[in-house]
Amino acid sequence: MPTALITGITGQDGLYLSELLLAKGYEVHGIVRGQNNPKRDLVRRTVPDVHLHTGDLTDLSSLIRAMATAQPDEVYNLGAVSFVAYSWENARVTTDVTGNGVLNVLEAVRLYCGDDLSRVRYYQASSSEMFGKVQEVPQRESTLLWPRSPYGVAKVFGHYMTINYRESYGMHASSGILFNHESPRRxxxxxxxxxxxxxxxxxxxxxxxxxxxxxxxxxDWGFAGDYVEGMWRMLQQPEADDYVLATGxxxxxxxxxxxxxxxxxxxxxxxxxxxxxxxxxxxxxxxxVGDASKARDRLGWTPTxxxxxxxxxxxxxxxxxxxxxx
Structure with missing residues (x-):
């Protein structure tokens, strides 16, 4: 039975991904910020088979503890301060969580793996907001990033940090550049x-x-339930890479x-x-508007x-x- 650890499990993507992985026979663990987080009960009601751990993307030690307890084969970093409008009101918190939080999760994975970096496959939730002032239509994996919000800037940092850990340490670390995806759980x-x-x-x-x-x-709006399938497919590939997920x-x-x-x-x-x-x-x-042809060709992913x-x-x-x- 493979084991997955999910940050941001209380959000729409975390809930849909948990359901998907449980249906595939995974043991699923999730990190929830704060002992009395009101969304903890939401997770327990929606996906009662998930094992929950208290942790914070800004606290490396809590992430290391969660890694040691969960012993994951796959880590999905979905956690972020994800409301773009709020990022102007509190750019510092957005940067600490959405940007530096990625570095903390990557470092926790690296330390957990030790000399065997093949032990864990890592997924980073990148965002179409990184394209911002778009330099190409449609946007694809190679399009120049030009973010126009503190949120977008923080996502760019996390995106390139993921690439850096992949290239520096040989980690199986992939980023999904997901365009807007919605659901009744939004x-x-x-x-x-x-x-x-x-x-x-x-x-x-x-x-x-x-x-x-x-x-x-x-x-470019799609359904969140479709997009978590793409996340999982990225981590099943023999080589890590970055993929746009979009409807076009x-x-x-x-x-x-x-x-x-x-x-x-x-x-x-x-x-x-x-x-x-x-x-x-x-x-x-x-x-x-995204060009998901790479995901379609290599992952066999299409929105439904x-x-x-x-x-x-x-x-x-x-x-x-x-x-x-x-």
Missing amino acids: GPEFVTRKVSMAVARIAEGRQDKLVMGNLDAQR ETHSIRDLLDVAFAHVGIDDWSGRVEQDPRFMRPAEVDLL VGFEDLVRMMVDADLALLRAER
Whole structure:
């Protein structure tokens, strides 16, 4: 039975990845920050067979202890301060966790492996936000990185640190450059979930308006459940490498609103959505769309859930949550 250790297990990717690995017969361990983290119960309810350890990406000693206890064959570093807007408000914390945290996990893996660096295969959650002010359309593994947020800068540091450990120590360390991937498990602060929750509330008569920022930003949106399959496939390869995971399609925030509102029978949402400069980024990322041909050719990975089905899935899930509260 292979063993996996996951940081960031309380997030949507961590939960989907845990389910995937358990279904494949893995013993799964997860690191949760803080002894009284309220999300610990979420993990226990969703994936009760996961073994949880207390740890922190900024505390190398806690990561070393978790490695020694879990004895993993694979390590998936999904932990981060991942809300881009927050990274401007607290760039230092974002840098410490999302950037320096990667170095800590890599170092914990290296120290755990000792002279046998083939003992562990490592996955780093890189991000399409690293492309920022895009220099090429679509973006691929070789595209110049030009991040436009503290979050993106921190992700670039972690990405190149992963490459450095692979090239310096021969570690089987791969990075997945994942474009936006969403699900009903997405946090309410993210734009897709903000929209699906608001649309559900408006449909149920519990909310009148949705306040948004830039409606013209374009993203490549896929389903998180598809993307964790790609993470796992990367670590099954004989050689470590970096891969873009994306749908290859781009949609605007307006497209997102069109599909979400239409799903609840509202064709004209113009009177229900307001724009507020407070929700605008200081430096916007206007267009992200990925070329996942390398992942398709080498990993056999393709997304299975399209944009419209994804949006409808999220709205339906939020409607179900609201109706369960009655």
